[in-house]
Amino acid sequence: MLFAFLTIGLVLETLHAFKSAFYLSPANETRRLLWTLAHSHGTLFGLINIAFAFSVRAAWGWSPVARTVASRSLLGASVLMPAGFFLGGIVIYRGDPGLGVLLVPVGGMLLALGVLLTALGVRQRGRSMPLPPQDRPAPASSPAPLRRKAARSGA
Structure with missing residues (x-):
């Protein structure tokens, strides 16, 4: 995903370099803005999804259902918001974006849901969850078992 949108940025820069009227004409300012928004979002x-992948490990006590909903929400937002900006810029009506821009608020709601569930999942670990087994400190050895063993042997 990250590679695809970085490539789209290169395509937009190429349109800019060749002074494409389809992209740079003052009449197409809305298109240029929307396509730039599609690329940047x-x-x-892509970076948010990478951060989410790392946060899943930090929130190991997170319920699988909430984690799945958060993941799918972020993936849906990752598709809908840039697609809405891009589709809205294909056909412009007197400076107004096309109907594709209606996907943007839906993507925004999915983003909000995914971020909220992720924040709650990460926060949960700090409150009531014990450390995962690999992060727990090794138990300190106690002299108590040695004393019991010595008492049983009569020493």
């Missing part, structure tokens, strides 16, 4: 969503 897509790139940021």
